[in-house]
Amino acid sequence: MVTEIKYIEKPELNNPVLIEGLPGIGNVGRIAISYLIDKLNAKKFAELYSPYFFPLVIVNPNSEISGLKIEFYYYKGKRDLIFLIGDSQPVEYVGYYRVCKKILELCEEFNVKEIITVGGFGIGIEKQKPRVLGALINLDDMKKYKEAGVYFGKENPIGTIYGVSGLLLALAKEKNMRGCSMLGETIGYPIITDPKAAEEVIKVLMKLFDLKVDLTDLNESIKQLEDFLKSIEEKTKHLSQQLQPKAEGYYDYIG
Amino acid sequence: MVTEIKYIEKPELNNPVLIEGLPGIGNVGRIAISYLIDKLNAKKFAELYSPYFFPLVIVNPNSEISGLKIEFYYYKGKRDLIFLIGDSQPVEYVGYYRVCKKILELCEEFNVKEIITVGGFGIGIEKQKPRVLGALINLDDMKKYKEAGVYFGKENPIGTIYGVSGLLLALAKEKNMRGCSMLGETIGYPIITDPKAAEEVIKVLMKLFDLKVDLTDLNESIKQLEDFLKSIEEKTKHLSQQLQPKAEGYYDYIG
Amino acid sequence: MVTEIKYIEKPELNNPVLIEGLPGIGNVGRIAISYLIDKLNAKKFAELYSPYFFPLVIVNPNSEISGLKIEFYYYKGKRDLIFLIGDSQPVEYVGYYRVCKKILELCEEFNVKEIITVGGFGIGIEKQKPRVLGALINLDDMKKYKEAGVYFGKENPIGTIYGVSGLLLALAKEKNMRGCSMLGETIGYPIITDPKAAEEVIKVLMKLFDLKVDLTDLNESIKQLEDFLKSIEEKTKHLSQQLQPKAEGYYDYIG
Amino acid sequence: MVTEIKYIEKPELNNPVLIEGLPGIGNVGRIAISYLIDKLNAKKFAELYSPYFFPLVIVNPNSEISGLKIEFYYYKGKRDLIFLIGDSQPVEYVGYYRVCKKILELCEEFNVKEIITVGGFGIGIEKQKPRVLGALINLDDMKKYKEAGVYFGKENPIGTIYGVSGLLLALAKEKNMRGCSMLGETIGYPIITDPKAAEEVIKVLMKLFDLKVDLTDLNESIKQLEDFLKSIEEKTKHLSQQLQPKAEGYYDYIG
Numbered sequence A, B, C, D: 001m002v003t004e005i006k007y008i009e010k011p012e013l014n015n016p017v018l019i020e021g022l023p024g025i026g027n028v029g030r031i032a033i034s035y036l037i038d039k040l041n042a043k044k045f046a047e048l049y050s051p052y053f054f055p056l057v058i059v060n061p062n063s064e065i066s067g068l069k070i071e072f073y074y075y076k077g078k079r080d081l082i083f084l085i086g087d088s089q090p091v092e093y094v095g096y097y098r099v100c101k102k103i104l105e106l107c108e109e110f111n112v113k114e115i116i117t118v119g120g121f122g123i124g125i126e127k128q129k130p131r132v133l134g135a136l137i138n139l140d141d142m143k144k145y146k147e148a149g150v151y152f153g154k155e156n157p158i159g160t161i162y163g164v165s166g167l168l169l170a171l172a173k174e175k176n177m178r179g180c181s182m183l184g185e186t187i188g189y190p191i192i193t194d195p196k197a198a199e200e201v202i203k204v205l206m207k208l209f210d211l212k213v214d215l216t217d218l219n220e221s222i223k224q225l226e227d228f229l230k231s232i233e234e235k236t237k238h239l240s241q242q243l244q245p246k247a248e249g250y251y252d253y254i255g
Helices: A025-039 A093-109 A139-147 A164-174 A195-209 A218-240 B025-040 B093-109 B139-147 B164-174 B195-209 B218-240 C025-040 C093-109 C139-147 C164-174 C195-209 C218-240 D025-039 D093-109 D139-147 D164-174 D195-209 D218-240
Strands: A004-007 A017-021 A043-049 A056-059 A065-067 A070-075 A081-086 A114-122 A132-136 A160-162 A178-186 B004-007 B017-021 B043-049 B056-059 B065-067 B070-075 B081-086 B114-122 B132-136 B160-162 B178-186 C004-007 C017-021 C043-049 C056-059 C065-067 C070-075 C081-086 C114-122 C132-136 C160-162 C178-186 D004-007 D017-021 D043-049 D056-059 D065-067 D070-075 D081-086 D114-122 D132-136 D160-162 D178-186
Touching: A004 A093, A017 A025, A017 A093, A017 A164, A025 A070, A025 A081, A025 A114, A025 A178, A025 A195, A025 A218, A043 A093, A056 B164, A065 B164, A070 A093, A093 A164, A114 A164, A114 A195, A132 A139, A132 A195, A139 A178, A139 A195, A160 A164, A164 A178, A164 D056, A164 D065, A178 A195, A195 A218, B004 B093, B017 B025, B017 B093, B017 B164, B025 B070, B025 B081, B025 B114, B025 B178, B025 B195, B025 B218, B043 B093, B056 C164, B065 C164, B070 B093, B093 B164, B114 B164, B114 B195, B132 B139, B132 B195, B139 B178, B139 B195, B160 B164, B164 B178, B178 B195, B195 B218, C004 C093, C017 C025, C017 C093, C017 C164, C025 C070, C025 C081, C025 C114, C025 C178, C025 C195, C025 C218, C043 C093, C056 D164, C065 D164, C070 C093, C093 C164, C114 C164, C114 C195, C132 C139, C132 C195, C139 C178, C139 C195, C160 C164, C164 C178, C178 C195, C195 C218, D004 D093, D017 D025, D017 D093, D017 D164, D025 D070, D025 D081, D025 D114, D025 D178, D025 D195, D025 D218, D043 D093, D070 D093, D093 D164, D114 D164, D114 D195, D132 D139, D132 D195, D139 D178, D139 D195, D160 D164, D164 D178, D178 D195, D195 D218
Parallel strands: A017 A081, A017 A114, A114 A178, B017 B081, B017 B114, B114 B178, C017 C081, C017 C114, C114 C178, D017 D081, D017 D114, D114 D178
Antiparallel strands: A004 A043, A043 A070, A056 A065, A056 B160, A070 A081, A132 A178, A160 D056, B004 B043, B043 B070, B056 B065, B056 C160, B070 B081, B132 B178, C004 C043, C043 C070, C056 C065, C056 D160, C070 C081, C132 C178, D004 D043, D043 D070, D056 D065, D070 D081, D132 D178
């Protein structure tokens, strides 16, 4: 089994921008992009499968299973958009490269020239109005993103961006694509979902692409996600204890 | 060396169901399926070898070695069955995918359309009568499994299923197969073999496939397994100390 | 770069036995086989290179470097022998398979039908006269090895054999080869080189293959090895601290 | 994506020597070679990309991203030189082999017959005048390097050289190339950048290749690097917490 994309349909898109929101610090990207998909009624058109996800299956509350994957949605607006969300970052260092490379193949297929990656940036404190920090493939784009509300300080506090949000831009740069990483400031505990940081990122994207999105449901939506995440976390505690086999304490043989 | 299946014979099977029982929480799957194989006198017809098992060999009490592998047995009854047991889960995340993919190739070979995976679900307490919790590829099958005794609550307590029991269903779903994971409730310490949970799973399978199996030997059988597992565990403690080489404390050079 | 064998020469050998002695518990195999190579004046004819060794180079006392590898020596006697020694076990689970598979390719090249693997078996205590415990591919060979001094108890205390000594036999069994693992009882601390266990193994091999080897130098030889191993260990302590890069505390960027 | 080299130009070089300086103990190699590149005005002609670097992107102070890579510079002098620097050692054991093999392909392309690797050797104490310890592929070269100031003691204190500095020489030896590893004595804490050790290495290289380099800026240059490294380190602390996904505490699912 290799990393592969399965298409549900191949929509006609005009110069689309890909916007990535996988789980990460504060779940900022995952929340923001999920909310946009929901409110804009974006349509799923492709799924990415890979052996570089955890070897597990998710069981939904209705007892139906679903495997880990990345999903692609499209939205046709003033500017066509492709949203990317998923249940998990890849596993293993090489897995990040395999998955990002495959995402870039989809970009090529749809002639994507610009990528936005969304995440959180841990600052250790809670801010009333978190900023959206930016990092660019090409500095010529700074003005555009600045006007939409992205902050580029004199000395960028971001040192490195780890995971798909960072690597996807690095590999896009090699292909002469353009792009921006938008990181909402958040307290930085991975387990705490941060609605305020997500809201700030959504506002930037609304301005950038002239999107009309009602934000009143965001807090309620996040509340539900938090409850769900918490319950998943408790459930998986049982499962995860020592399940990954180890040579130490090898006790599974039955003659 | 790649992951591969070696056939002892290729039996004629009519619309068989594959039932998986590898080691895991409470060893529920391993015990239940081993017992069924024994009592139904199922016949081994194939073995799966893989570089994604521990690099070790098991030494049987009679001093004969045997390598880690997964074994396939068939049983011809009202419904033909393929049983899958083994000594170990795979190692490394990618190993789970390689092994599960190879199992699905065997399924294709025998036209298997339905997979049942058996395991334990840790609940932290001991129950007098553990339930068998279910998770389905396709909700249309719920009635059938419910009638055989599988529990599907309003809010499924299973959050995720880790390992071959989970991933095999996830990959089977992509191939439009049907299937169910049956997890016997157990206290959830991997080292404690749970006969009661295994018994409940066996009863479900007996009802589902109209199997006649004498359960009176189960406790005795499990008692022996426990003794054996405990002795293996003690023996491997010696072997496992620092045997996996590490760059730290590299001391093996002899000029 | 792949795992490969480079031949210095291809000697004519008559039905040779391969005898493996890589580093491991008590360094029993490494010491015993190195000593035999030295005293029998066995001749190196091949080297195995692999990306599944540590990414490091050894610096000899004379300042010359030498990379990690496995070496093959041959000895023509009443029974032709191929000795296998090396500086290190492989790294990563899959690495063991790649290396063992390559060793078996050499076996095929020289028509080797029998493999002996030598190691230590940790028993937690020091014995005046350690036994040499055995495990067999095929029980028909028990008499032969027993007569040479290998111990096969009623209940073999060996539960599993980890590493090349174990896996090589497991994979040889799949190819219908014969073979025996000989594990000298030793206290079981990897860092302590055990001359007595090595001596007992050498005696078994002398008897088995009618070898004339003067054992008087063994203690002196081991003394030197121990000093050398200890000095290597101290030196590598400096090198190994945090050298394997980690994402945590990533501090290596220079603009 | 595979490990690959992208050429900016292919300069005409006459019997060049490759000199490697990746991050490591005391950052000796990275500092020394960066300084030489800067002062000799060496010109970048190639970049090496690999999936065996961390899956992250570096954000420069001006908010521009840059992916992890290894860079090659050339300098035409009395002896033509190729300098190799980079942001990071590879990840995963196999990654070291893939990257070193690719570097050797570049060497073949430019007919490089000699490789020098530069690093630090931790001695646990701070010395007023650190020595530059050497290790050689071929002892015939000892005189040449000794005259340039490299120390080869009676009993080389270097036991092993871990990482690209070591493995590159090991693999070069297999190709019958010549070469030397030069390790400046340093206290050995990876986080402490050691200007004195770097200076001693630079002096050796100046003498060896008759280079004119003004050393007065070295301390200032290192001071800036240290500040930068420290700030990067603090920034990445936020990012690195639990970002690498783990099955334990899997909490990222959003329904």
